[in-house]
Amino acid sequence: MSSPLQVRKAVIPAAGLGTRFLPATKSVPKEMLPVIDRPAIQIVVEEAVAAGIDDILIITSPYKKVLEDHFDRAFELEARLAAKGKTAEVDALRAIGEQAQIHFVRQGEPMGLGHAVSMARRHVGDDPFAVMLPDDIMVDGGVLLRGMIASLQDTGASVVALKEFPFSEISAYGCAAHEPATAGSPLVKITGLVEKPKAEQAPSNLAVMGRYVFTPAIFEHLAQIRPGVGGEIQLTDAMDRLLRADGMSGFVFSEGRYDIGQKQDFLRATVELAMEHPELGADFTQFLTDLAKQRLS
Numbered sequence: 667m668s669s670p671l672q673v674r675k676a677v678i679p680a681a682g683l684g685t686r687f688l689p690a691t692k693s694v695p696k697e698m699l700p701v702i703d704r705p706a707i708q709i710v711v712e713e714a715v716a717a718g719i720d721d722i723l724i725i726t727s728p729y730k731k732v733l734e735d736h737f738d739r740a741f742e743l744e745a746r747l748a749a750k751g752k753t754a755e756v757d758a759l760r761a762i763g764e765q766a767q768i769h770f771v772r773q774g775e776p777m778g779l780g781h782a783v784s785m786a787r788r789h790v791g792d793d794p795f796a797v798m799l800p801d802d803i804m805v806d807g808g809v810l811l812r813g814m815i816a817s818l819q820d821t822g823a824s825v826v827a828l829k830e831f832p833f834s835e836i837s838a839y840g841c842a843a844h845e846p847a848t849a850g851s852p853l854v855k856i857t858g859l860v861e862k863p864k865a866e867q868a869p870s871n872l873a874v875m876g877r878y879v880f881t882p883a884i885f886e887h888l889a890q891i892r893p894g895v896g897g898e899i900q901l902t903d904a905m906d907r908l909l910r911a912d913g914m915s916g917f918v919f920s921e922g923r924y925d926i927g928q929k930q931d932f933l934r935a936t937v938e939l940a941m942e943h944p945e946l947g948a949d950f951t952q953f954l955t956d957l958a959k960q961r962l963s
């Protein structure tokens with residue numbers, strides 16, 4: 667029999683407007699922007715699978731049908747590739763949609779991240795589950811998410827990913843107040859959450875990143891939240907209630923995250939991953955080295 671704290675499901679909210687990446691995201695969803703040759707959403711799904719998740723619900727919008735197409739079969743393309751003997755390519759295409767059960771639900775209107783997560787209630791049911799924001803891609807083979815799941819299994823409490831930032835940058839993020847850390851442990855007990863604090867008012871330099879593992883109690887709290895500024899239902903408000911009711915852990919990590927919702931970090935992801943790419947890496951690194959020498963001389 668499976669343990670009641672097994673985490674098999676992930677929810678990926680992908681119904682936002684992507685305004686920071688206009689005009690690219692006018693007709694192409696932000697989640698479909700490629701990092702080299704894989705769309706961001708595929709990288710996030712692969713991370714979930716690497717962490718042991720086999721059921722993924724993507725919250726999408728009426729304008730993002732292409733997300734559903736990406737995880738569906740492409741019979742004509744597969745047949746044409748097969749006719750040319752390109753069986754490895756056919757297998758790779760099929761694997762995109764077969765690596766997990768992938769489901770979709772539409773958020774008719776972008777009423778906030780909290781609202782998007784609440785749309786997963788029926789699908790998730792009474793089990794703990796992960797929430798993965800596709801703006802954040804992790805290049806860590808699922809290590810962070812696996813660690814967060816193990817923490818929920820140990821303590822029974824929800825877990826949020828935290829990363830250290832200089833105080834001068836903390837006002838761009840949700841910030842966690844916490845009890846002192848235990849040496850050698852990535853876990854901290856969170857005592858409060860403050861949305862986008864000024865540097866001098868920030869309770870710590872740990873910012874909330876786009877990976878969460880929640881108990882299903884989060885849905886009760888989301889149902890109590892009234893829309894705030896701009897008519898949006900904020901996930902942070904529900905997390906604040908959950909934290910006070912049941913406690914919450916923070917899982918501090920440092921490596922492997924790219925915020926591809928920001929142009930600068932999107933470029934960093936592309937360049938760093940290209941340098942490590944098994945086929946392109948050596949040539950691309952040489953190209954960059956030559957280019958840098960030329961431009962800096």
Ligand code: UTP
Pocket residue numbers: 679680681682683684685686687696725773775776777778779781782799800801927
């Ligand atoms: P963001 O506000 O960072 O993303 O939401 P956005 O709205 O897509 O992009 P910008 O800020 O306008 O450039 C964080 C995550 O929550 C999802 C987004 O798709 C993103 O993954 N989201 C946000 C929803 O699914 N629904 C919403 O109503 C709002």
